[in-house]
Amino acid sequence: MNPGLLALALLAVGAVLSSLHASLVDVVRTTLEEIASESSSAARKRRVAAILDDIAGHARAVALVRTPFNLGATIALVFWVAWLRGVGAPEWPDALAGGALAALALWVLGVFIPEAVSLHAGERLVFALSGVVRAAHAIGAPLRPIAAAFDRAVRGLSGNRPDDAAADVEAEVLSALDEGEREGGVDERERDMIEAVMHFKDRTVEQIMTPRNEVEAIELTSNLGHIAAFVRKARHSRIPVYRGSLDDIAGFFYVKDLLRWLAGDGAQSGKGFDLRTIVRPAMVVPESKTVRELLEEFIARRVHIAVVADEYGGTAGIVTLEDIIEEVFGEIQDEYEKAEDEPPRIDVRADEGILECDARAEIHDVNDALEPLGAAIPEAEEYDTIAGYVLAAFGRIPETNESLQVGRTTITVLEATPMRVVKVRVQVRPEEPAEEPAAATRETDRAK
Missing domain, CATH: 3.30.465.10 (Uridine Diphospho-n-acetylenolpyruvylglucosamine Reductase; domain 3)
Structure with missing residues (x-):
């Protein structure tokens, strides 16, 4: 067989595997999931799901399978040069020439083209050749423990902990945001919002809540006039209700519940108003709960407001869904609020x-x-x-x-x-005038 044709075939396979490897390294998970969801092939969907479960492992497997093809292409090019010269066994000039050709070919087919493919069609290539990726993963299975051992050894030498991976991902996202901002694809406001969402896992309820000394709450009462006056003054739709002190929150009073009572049978029944009948139970969260956990709990329990408890069981403050939204979009002011950015007078x-x-x-x-x-x-x-x-x-x-x-x-x-x-x-107060020197006093005494 012509060694040149063999080298060409091996280089072509190596180029495809290099493109797959580059695409897996830079794959956008959501894009690949979207492509898979549009497919009618259940088998491909299963393969894509398996790849997404261990993207790094599949990328290493493809790189491992690619190596013998690139090595074989280099050897074939050496023999092809010798074949062109009409000699039986390659000599050192053939090795030099074949090595130079292999370096050039691998540079183009193993670096430039794969980078372009991964940038413009990486996810579609991974989807189309998902069977090849899974096959490479199966072939490399016996060597995965060795690769994992090397990975642990290098991580230990570098001083990185296993949980640093999340920090590395976060750093990559922030780096991408920086680049996007420089290129004009992401403006400063969008960057701030993305960063705020990323930091949800680090920020606690204590950092975003309304502190106890700023909470507007009403003591449990059945005096409808007092309640109406408080609502007009507070201008809130959800108001904490306490018994005796803020450390004993009875629940939350929703203004819309009072309006329903006034518009419904309650006002016409002849019975006196009792605030306890419309107070809703209070959701209580600790100060240490993260903002992300709080948002998940708000969604699960379908509430918008909660009492924040301190370590002693007292009331540290109130936190609302609006507080979480403001962490992303900035301060939200209604027509009744004063601008918080106004400096104190x-x-x-x-x-x-x-x-x-x-x-x-x-x-x-x-x-x-x-x-x-x-x-x-x-x-x-x-x-x-x-x-x-x-x-x-x-x-x-x-x-x-x-x-x-x-x-x-x-x-x-x-x-x-x-x-x-x-x-x-x-x-x-103005400073008091200084007393006369003692010497002057003595002169006065002598004069007497």
Whole structure:
């Protein structure tokens, strides 16, 4: 047989296997699944499902089967050069020439063409030749334990743990997002949303919940007028209901349930309104639950709101489906909400020595504003805001108009709720004039 024809056949098979290997390495799972779902061949669907269960293993198997074909093509090219020269056994010039031809052929057929195929038609090639991939996987079965042993050894030498694979995948996705953003295929907003979804497994309920001191809840009551006034003020459709304190949440009161009661037989029955009859049971989740787990539980239980319990069984806050959505799409504001990105107000009346500010203002911002007045609020790691300082100083939540003295400054609580400090005033007294020197006093005494 002409060695040239044999080399050509071996190179062709090697090129197909190289294209399959490159396609498996870069396969997009969802694309391959979609192609398989459109097929009427049940056998191909089963083969594709098996490949998707172990893509890396099938890629290694194809690479293993490809090796003897490429090696055989190189040897055949050496003999083909000798055959062209009319010599029986190849000599070293034949080996050099045949090796150079093999390198060029493998470069084109084993690198360039497979990369192009995997980029533009990789999933379709894997689907079309799924039988070849499965056959290669079966042929390489005896060598898989050896490959796995080498994999473990190299991983151990590199210091990577088995659970680093997920981190590697995440890094690859982020790298692809970076590249897509540079090329204009992905804008910054889309990138942020994808990253937020990826980090669902890392973020906890505690990080996204509405904290206890900001929860608007109503105490269990049957006073319909009081409930209506609270609903108008709170402007929420789902309101926590508590008994005595927020640590004893009775459930959630849905405004639509009250409207149904008013529009239905409840209002005409002559019986008094009882909030307990329409309060829905509260779903309780721990602070440590991940956002992804919370979303799955919300979907499974078909609820939109839950109580967040702290490690002692008390109420740490409230978390809603909207909180999860905002993790992906950013802050969602309705017509009743103030913009959260507005900085806390700090008003200074220097001529009066007075500063008034929102209690959520940062201590360093307040001190910057107080600097012209020659005063400062003590800073500490335990708190970041003026509200935090006031709570630390009082040791409790102060009432409106309570004040405390710090050097030349008087801090007064201008507005507070049972749960938090809202607004404060800092008044700085002028410095007292310095006393006359003692020497001057002695001179006065001698004059007498």
